[in-house]
Structures are given as structure tokens and as C-alpha cells.
Amino acid sequence: MTSRSTLRAMEAEVTLNDSGDTSGERRDAAGHFVDRYAHPYFEPGAAERELLNTRRRITDWSKTQLGPVPTPLRGGRISLNEIIGDEGVREIEELGEIRFHALGDSGVNHAEEAEQVAEDMATDFKPSAGGLNPAFLLHLGDVVYGAGKGTHYGERFYKPYRRYPGKIIAIPGNHDGEVKSDADNPSLKDFLAHFCTEEPQISTQASGSGIFRQTMTLPGAYWCLDAPFVRIIGLYSNRLENPGYLEGLQADGSDDQSQLQWLESVLREITGEQQQKALIVATHHPPFSQSGHSGSTEMHKSIIAIADRVGIIPDAFLSGHAHNYQRYTRRGGGRQIPYYVAGTGGINPQHVQPATGSPADESRTTTYDAALSSLGYLFITISSTQLKTEFWRLGSEYTTAFDPVTLDLADHTLR
Template sequence: MPSHPRRKAIRAPRATAAAQPVFGQPQLSPDPSSFVKPHPSDSGLYRRTNNKLVQPVPEPRSAGSGTTVEPVLTLAEVYGDAGPAKVAAIEKAGQVVFHCVGDTGSVKGPETQSLVADKMVSDFNEVNRANVPSFFFHLGDVVYSFGEGKYYYDQFYEPYRDYPGPIIAIPGNHDGLVYGGDSAPTLDAFLRNFCAPAPVRTAEAGGLLRTAMIAPSVYFTLESPFVRILGLYSNVLEDPGIISSEGGTRPQLDDRQLNYLTAALKRCKQEKYAGAVILAVHHPPFTGGVNHSGSPRMLEEMDKCCEAAGFWPHAVVSGHAHNYQRYTRSVAGLQVPYLVAGDGGHGLARIRTDVYGQPVRTPYPVTSTLSFDSYDDTKYGYLRVIVNAQKIRIEYHTAADGTTMKTPDDQITVDLKTRVLS
């Protein structure tokens, strides 16, 4: 919507209880033209950061609807008392639709993050209610540069004030990053706003109505009709992503997330789960961007979990690299799409050129088992995911297309039974 002059956030002194979860504001409002709290340069704080030191992963707050090994959050729980009716409506519609993107917070001003948020909100304007999104699964880096609570209003609550659905998240590296002398522990504000024990209204929300999300952990399974999303936390390094102790070489960490992922995949195998299984992790296993590299050790560990369980996800989604990328990987006799959606508003990064210094022409054969199929490094955007009993379709939409355009700029479809891509 058109911008308005900077408005003052009404800061609550502490978290306040809400009987039921609340998502968007009841009335649409114009976008802000500036931040309530200006964001100065973080260069000085970065110099006080140990860029090789990982941070401990918090124990799950609870098992949720799962176990201590596999914490589970159900979509019914997310919707509170309205949950059973919401789940029934999705099942009756025969499909679930949701959003995915990461790296949404901007330190320069609200314009780019508002562009993406407004485009996502426009997806709720559908004649057929079956096409309306049921939630937004955030791929991490909600708030820059150190996940500070004081920036949550400008970088999260305000841009998504009109988003009328729940926002569930895994943390990115910036959500947990700390600097020398930081008074807040790692993931402090993220836990308060996304892993709360109840749908309270936090101080960070200011005068807005959205309540905190109730994920049981920073790694967990989201259980929804037609889809399970297995979310991992890949820690605070710029590169690579870290999800384990890596054979005891990282004493700050343990192997809980490997145990979690193996257990979640084994449950899919044992239950003969017929829906889509999506693995979400902030750091991408593969990336061709200029500002980040892939995470081969993390990929190797995820592969071992899949092999131990005898089950592979239908797709892998990540953020971190500030652009859109799509790969096809051949593994275990299957084709699995790996997507990067890190262009949610923070700032764009270009894709590396080819060996001749020219823009990469896709599809580009990276290896005999990996193809780089599509990318966009010039526009902000997000993923719109549609899952029914037969297939999963992952669409890429750009904010530059405007709020009335419904045609995706790129898409990939996975047949859930045959695993054939189209």
C-alpha cells in the first residue's frame, strides 16, 4: 500500500496474554516510509564478533505434539480454538497453500521488505478460498544484524501487520548471532517471539495485535494437512551451516538435530506418510551466489539421516543467499529440487558468472548429479507452495510483478508418488 510518514510504535512494557492467537491487523493500513527506530551501521559490532564461534542450540521448550526427540507443532495448534475447523477446511478443499521466504529484515528502511510483504498479502485475495495461503513458513534471518529485540517492530511486526495468517519460523544465522559484550544471549528475541509457550503479545509487537508463535523448539516438525515441514537450525556462522557437533569437533554443540531429523524421517517411513515432506534449513546446501558458499558437511549429514531412515524429502528449501535459486539433484534414484529463497527484503546478491565472466545460462550442469536450473538475482520475491494428495508445486513470485499478477516467474512440480519433476 502507499507509504505514510513514520509513526510511533506503542511499546508494551512486557508481554501481555491473549486468549487466542491473533495474526494480522483487522484493517489494512499504508506502509511506513521510515523506521520507528533508525538502524545505525553495525560495522563496529561486527568487529566484535567471533566469526568462527558457533552458539549452543537451546533445548526444546516442550515436545509439542511430538516427542522430546522430534518436537512437533501442528497447524491446528497454531490456530488455537479455530484449529480443528481450519484443518477441516483445508482437507475439504483438497490442498494446502503456504508461503516460504527468508532474509526479510532490512537495515536500510522499510521499502524492500514492504514490497514483498504486500505482494504476499495480495495472495489472500482469491475467488477460490482453496487458493488462499494458510501460513507463512519463514526460512530465517527475520531481524538483522544480531536479532535484536529493539528492531523486531520495524523489521518484522510492522511489515507483516496486514498479513492475515500465522507466521512460523526457523532461525537464521543473524537471528542467533551475538557480539562481544552483547547483553542478550543467543536467540533471545527469536525465542520470545517464535517459540513462546502461549500466544502472548510481546513487547516487540508494540501496539500491533499479532501474537507470538508457539513453536516448541528452534528445530521442529510442522504438521499440516498434506505436508510436513522438517525445520533445522543451522547456527550463526556466515558459512557454512552447522547442525551437529561434527564428530565432536564443535564442543558447544551436540547431535540432537541429527537425531531429530533421523527420527522425523523414520516416522514418515514407518507411517507410510503419503503427503509431501519438505526439509527447511536456513543455510543452503548449494548456492551460486557471490556472497555465500554452500554447506557440504551439513549436506553430508542430512544425507546420512535420510539413508538411515530410508526416506528422502520431496524438496529442500533454504534462505541465506540473498536471491532466488533452484537446483535439481539426483540422489538415491530420485530427483529432489533444492530451492534458495533469500530475497525477502534484506538486500540482493548477484549470482557468480560462468568461466567466461558471463551471466550463467540455465540449466547449467554443476556436476553429473546436480543441475542449476533457474535463478533471479535482481528482484525481491518469495515462494508460494501448493500441495495436494498427488503433487507439490513450488512457485516463485517476484514483488516487482505487482499485487495483481498471479502468474509465477518460475515453478517446479513434484509428483509425490513417482518423484518425477515437471
């Protein structure tokens, strides 16, 4: 067995030839060892930092692997009336607040843990509670994992949620968009077939198991939901494992900026609408993450750049992807903006680094404030003055919420 000291001695003898190759190893124009090392971040010496800030970086390759982003119907907008009916919306308005659940990352294997979480959420419903009942579940993506998704919706979505009384809306995650078999092609076809039909219908994946749950009529893979006290913008962060992007690729291989253009358009529409409400942005890939999966810095910058250009600041961000609970606070413009990660819907929880309130990015304007490795769900309550979140861990032994936080919508501070 070659010792570490022997290897170091051998490395010292390696020389570069005139073409820039090491003896017996080729390098590309960026200096990567193209034969031996698979990951382009493994670069020679001090050049690594400089190279990562040029066009020669993994981001450029990643963008060539993006999938298409289908154009939504009806301008990408939908009202809560279209989902729960006029009477349901009237109950919420009379109550003076809206409540809903949120989670992601559920549909894996036999989805037994997802069913446990769903049944825990179902205890929040009471037949006589009216508007106090959650208005819906916002699924933050990765509804169904694996190849052949169309044949797995029964086991991995309809079955685990068969006793959940509420409607379920969703944004697609990377596993919803991936194409791992011919049956998954084109990308997102099965997500669209269950969440974006023109009229509600009962799919054979539900009825084949004797389950009554109608498909949803969302306008597409990205959308803006108008509800009492809140607008939610759901975005598709595409099919890469990491990071997330709002761009896509068209059939001819050219860049597709349509989702970014739509986001700017819909934000401008919102600024012109008279009724002021809380604004939530939801993406499957999280802008910030310390554990499980990394944050998507470039995606976040593109969202913030558009929001700044329009002159509107989202009140909160919701994401999944990392299989744990995390909360961050970004500060800017005199506001505190909470960012939540809740990929806690059923897949095995990932270890999460302890939250200490320390800076989470180079700007030092965002802090890492709460974390928990657990299955569970977010319970969100929004009125005209407050946005309150609670994370409920799976298990009857947990009788109090983890990390309850309230955002004052008047002064935009958290408490």
C-alpha cells in the first residue's frame, strides 16, 4: 500500500509539458484534470477561486442540462375561489385570517412516512370549524420521486393523502421534472396531468385505489395564487439536483427566460392592484441552506433583482429540497424577511447543522436562526397585520410547535 508520504513525493516529481498537461493527464482550457477527476471544482492550486468566478464554472455546464419550462395558461394566475369555492373564501374573509399547511419532499418508496405526516395534518381539520380549517396544503415540490412517475402517483401521492381533507396545490420539484425513463418524457408531463388539468377530474391513479381526490386546475408549473390576505407566487426551479434556476431550455436548445419575464410582469400587476396583501414566494430549491442540499444563490439573486426593479419586496420565502427544517432572516430596506426550508413531508430527514444566528451568506445580511432534523409540516396563519408560522414535528408526543415566529406586516419585524 502506498503511504501518504510516498504519494506526496511522487507528486513533487510531476511536471507540466508545453501544452499545460501534467505527464499522462490532460487539462482543459480552465486547467481541469479532465481524465482523472470528475468534478471541475478539483482545480490546480490557487487558481481555483479565480476560475470559479469566470465563465469556466460548473454553473455553465448545469444550465445546459435544464429542462423545459411550460408556459402556463390564463396568464399564470388563479384565485382561491377557483380552488375551494366562493363559500370557503367567504368563511376565511369573515374570520379575518387564512390558514394553510406547507411542506415538500414526500413521494418516495411506499410513502408510509408521508402518510403519517398527512394524517397528522388532518387533525388540524374540524367539520364545524369553517374558516378556521386550513384552506389548502401547499406542496413545495418532489411530489413523486423516481422513474415512471405516472404509475406511482397512486402509491406515492393519492394513497398517503387519502385521509387529508383539504385541497392540495403544488409547485414541481427537481424530481417531478427529471426524466429518468422514456415514460417520464416529456419533462413534467405527470405533474401537469395531476395538478394542472383544465377541469377537475378523478385520475385512474386515484380511482384505481378507490380514492376520491380530484386533480387540481393550477394554470401551470408556475403560478400566482390570489387569496384573502395573501398572494403566493409558486415558481419552478427546474430539474437539477443542485442548484435551482428559473431559466429553462427550449426545444432547440436555446435559453428560455419566460418564467423570469412572467415573474416581473406579475409583480408589476400586483403593485398596481389596490388590495395590499402579504406576498410569499415559493421555490422548491431553497435560496439558503446549510444542510442536506446547498442554497441556490444565483436563483435567489435573479428573484431579488426583479423584485428590486419592480419596487416590491416579498414578505416571506418557502422552499423544500433539503430534508429538514431551516429558517433564515434576511435584512434589507428596513425589513426582516423570513426564509423557510421544509422538505419534511416524508423522505428520511437529513442531518442539519445547528442554527446559531450566525451570518448565512457573504453579505452578512442574512442569519441562520432555526433548524431541526425531523419530519413534519409548516402551519401558516396570515391576517391583514401578521404572518405567523409554526413547525409541527411528526409524533403525538409533540404538543407544542417548534420555532413559532410572527412577522408584523406593518413594520416588517419578526418576533
